Amino acid sequence: MLALVYRGPGKKAVEERMKPDIEEPSDALVRVLKTTICGTDLHILKGDVPTCEPGRILGHEGVGVIEKIGNGVTGFKRGDHVLISCITSCGRCEYCRKGMYSHCTTGGWILGHRINGTQAHYVRIPHADTSLYKIPPGLDEEALVMLSDIFPTGFECGVLNGKIQPGGTVAIIGSGPIGLASLLTAKFYSPAAIIMVDHDENRLEVARKLGATATVSTKPGNDAAAKQIMDLTDGRGVDTAIEAVGVPATFELCEEIIAPGGVIANVGVHGVKADLHLEKLWDRNISITTRLVDTSTTPMLLKTVQSKQLDPQQLITHRFKLENILEAYDTFSRAADTRALKVIIDMGD
């Protein structure tokens, strides 16, 4: 089968690989129909994720069809169409019993990281019963690829942690796919204002189309973002600040704009420390939250798609065949030029 393989920092290749097989009773073998590329895949390629070894097939998102199941799998059968969760969960360990699947002692984020992933014709899914979701009939499977990672991430790490409420004010720092997924799911709770922040004017335009009530540019030369957000909130600051970039400057911007009693919900993947201005924040009654997505809300999100509260399709901008996945990587990694948000990789027949 064809697969996109990580070959060490800066290197990737499309290779012919052996089709995987069931290894444990709880495994399922899934024929992938569609997958996508995540910002995390780019991190791996930069060499930022040393736990991912050369030779690994990348990808932790996708939809597919069950090809074969282990004899311990009871929830799926050959032919079932499934959504693959980016988080593998045993459903049994202390963390899984609390719904913290991201910290599953034998799972978590392992697909396309510690084991081979979904950017290939087939993928082996451990703990299949608790790591796959049956696709309800009538749903657009391509759109559901967005539910493998990006929507649960924006929703759980940003919106739920951020305790967004009707009438509240929200700023989302970063208007890339994750920030936009936060925006679309923030709307579930009817906040009065959603202020989207980015340095890329194109992304702010998309944000406005998707429901931002205001946008603030952080393009070079514009140092007034904090002030603009304070002005937009009559000097109060926002009830919820969602950090969806992953660098110190954007996190520290959240510290400047958070209202007393507010929540800074971190979504970004950070590589270095940030300054926490406790001398200003110690008496502000705020919370700061971090989270690796648990995908515990996948069933809820599927219901919102079914009932048309959420249209995940809105984030898909490009489509490629698996054999052209290198071009897809190129398009996705030059998002400022290509205006790419999420790209679909179609496996063909």
Add this chain to the structure above:
Amino acid sequence: MLALVYRGPGKKAVEERMKPDIEEPSDALVRVLKTTICGTDLHILKGDVPTCEPGRILGHEGVGVIEKIGNGVTGFKRGDHVLISCITSCGRCEYCRKGMYSHCTTGGWILGHRINGTQAHYVRIPHADTSLYKIPPGLDEEALVMLSDIFPTGFECGVLNGKIQPGGTVAIIGSGPIGLASLLTAKFYSPAAIIMVDHDENRLEVARKLGATATVSTKPGNDAAAKQIMDLTDGRGVDTAIEAVGVPATFELCEEIIAPGGVIANVGVHGVKADLHLEKLWDRNISITTRLVDTSTTPMLLKTVQSKQLDPQQLITHRFKLENILEAYDTFSRAADTRALKVIIDMGD
């Protein structure tokens, strides 16, 4: 009347001052019976609190007797024995309506800070109906001085924000009065372990007497505190880390020992920023909380004292007359030598 007056950085004096009077319909004039000294008073004296101007009578804690009320006060009458809250609250503004009295737009922490305080024979209390608490009959009034500030602070900022649960593990960094108030109120929720941390062996001994299940020393030369706490929790870290000191090193210790899914509850007053190691914490599903005490739990704490779930007396180590308050300040500020926790200032008859 006699009063302890702030005279600028490094300076304080016992002075004869005019007895205050009612200024607004919602005021009460309280004859102070007993008060105490807070770590914050020492901060003011160091010059760390520029909003406190020279000439100010210090003190934001105490019990007393209502001497006179404004014509808008309906909940108290002359002769009522009352507990004075360190937080003044109008009960009407947006923040008060949410229970965030610390951010009351015409109150908050103003006693002994922006207006004259309780280290005097008399004190004027604004918004009396929502800033004083009637003392239930039969309670030891001296002990209740501990409910003006220190117990609500330890309980709200440390224990409630820290979401302590039966069977959980807690580390409290700092075993001074605030840390010990957190310890005593943490026990309300029956955690499995309460690990107290300090550099002062005497305080750790007190902590063990008051119910710490383990203690860890951070005295100079002992750099293994984080490791010791990890060992005490089988390598998991603690579910709740309470920062009760207010310096970067202790806050950063909390970051090292927090378990996935845990809460770092900041209680300490910080003067400088700390490093927030998001590169380690972004995927740990933790929360960090800050809070200036709201004293919204004062009624609850009064009930726990009445039902003998809490004995606030345990933190009182020394007693002085008001005329000897300078000696009280000396004793309190040299706690390592004097073994002082909280000192009572008695106004006499």
Add this chain to the structure above:
Amino acid sequence: MLALVYRGPGKKAVEERMKPDIEEPSDALVRVLKTTICGTDLHILKGDVPTCEPGRILGHEGVGVIEKIGNGVTGFKRGDHVLISCITSCGRCEYCRKGMYSHCTTGGWILGHRINGTQAHYVRIPHADTSLYKIPPGLDEEALVMLSDIFPTGFECGVLNGKIQPGGTVAIIGSGPIGLASLLTAKFYSPAAIIMVDHDENRLEVARKLGATATVSTKPGNDAAAKQIMDLTDGRGVDTAIEAVGVPATFELCEEIIAPGGVIANVGVHGVKADLHLEKLWDRNISITTRLVDTSTTPMLLKTVQSKQLDPQQLITHRFKLENILEAYDTFSRAADTRALKVIIDMGD
């Protein structure tokens, strides 16, 4: 001044009454601009509310202008335009400090019940600082009359108590003004389904226009409502059942259709007991909640109106001058014929 006066069971009259005045320092005198009639007013007229004595001016809803304030009032001044809350709250008692204003020891629902109400040119409002809300500039004051009672009631007692969630299923039994207010505020949380139930086809039609995803008729002869709701939820039942009628049959219908883990949120005013089928419900992990509206969410609701998440105007069907209020009562009480939802009484100039 003109006023609508309760004259004992079955009797009401438009009378000339003395203009009220300030009685307590915390009072405000409000010139009423617009008011409305509530189902509770009809209950009083039936003689169902013995605590309301003959001679009482009815009405507990409205908007107006501050005419005069007591010397303890600090949040309002003459000329301020205000929303009158149906719940009077002192902001000081044990219940008010918990946000349970409905149980205020010197307030609660007293307007147009234990003291004279708003169906008159002027009304005295006790505890004005915590019982009135300043009207933000630019809002339609007529529409805000709906925020005195009906929207906080539907939202707090129905939607918030009912813990409505994105993707969840809701049934609202009763599609009168309260049920429709629950519907409109239920949409804040993006449930997948909102099933409206009523015996009046006209009201179901309104419900569909306002966003119901399905409607079920309980008109005489149709005994299959429970079955229809179960079918609409694939046999699971609903996550939230809101009772917005107040008779045993509708409450018991909620018991039949509630899913395991669900909430029955009672909004209706009940005059007799209902059967609680604990033999079927004891192991279903459900909650049943009751509540007299606290109007603690009025500030939040005002923000949702400002941000156009909520359009309260949608419930207004008729308008009358104060001098024609008897006609307004007639129209409102014959809602099945007149298709009245809420009627506005305009005081004129």
Add this chain to the structure above:
Amino acid sequence: MLALVYRGPGKKAVEERMKPDIEEPSDALVRVLKTTICGTDLHILKGDVPTCEPGRILGHEGVGVIEKIGNGVTGFKRGDHVLISCITSCGRCEYCRKGMYSHCTTGGWILGHRINGTQAHYVRIPHADTSLYKIPPGLDEEALVMLSDIFPTGFECGVLNGKIQPGGTVAIIGSGPIGLASLLTAKFYSPAAIIMVDHDENRLEVARKLGATATVSTKPGNDAAAKQIMDLTDGRGVDTAIEAVGVPATFELCEEIIAPGGVIANVGVHGVKADLHLEKLWDRNISITTRLVDTSTTPMLLKTVQSKQLDPQQLITHRFKLENILEAYDTFSRAADTRALKVIIDMGD
């Protein structure tokens, strides 16, 4: 092997039965060391549980040793000492993913009900990985039998649902084993008052020894229980009323004594409906909860036993050998005479 077998209403027998074996990959075969008898077993024997068919081995509690595991079991191995949960949970279905194990679509309460149970030398446990708990070293295994059902039931259905808080007031109606388990776990949250209610003076005496702050008798002739509880709470009523009997009179007593804002937490198994006095309760801002124990707190309870916050041994009054289990049933069913709380059945060697 020897087993206690249900033989139809009113009939039970000790019989020799075939040792069970693994049937599914997720099964474990457990050699039972100790078990006990539950009130529910008596219900079955009365014929109240028609889903339990004659021929069934009873019992859903116990500790044992893993004898054999299916090839899908990963968390246990032969020789492990385990606590058997009364609730069987697949960990995969919609309900299990929410922690509502009681409603597991292929589990729930099935042991000693729909499949053979623990009152035998061996028992087959389906979904072993998510229905058994490893016994931490050093714990008293006999005491842990109390954690199969009675302590999670009292804690989850009574204490957690009842939202018990420091300083709060609690009444527990019924002082049998379940009521006492609620009492012991209520103490985790340091309420100010725990009022135990029963008609049996012996049980009230036990309750006082175990920490009740007051007791109220409902023995025949004493009709003043509600009044006594109101007097004990200064006329306010209790914040939490736990129903631990299961008949209309005790549930309705809870309705009479609940304070505004309080919770009635039903624990009892009810066979008939109760009267719900909505005409008195509709405006009281209360909640009523029902729940079949989920045993989702078993890991938490194990930690409280390890840290000595909980001593489950306190409920054990009698011990019998398996061959004398009929005598154990007799003793347990005549609790008023024998003063039995929980009886241990020891399997011998």
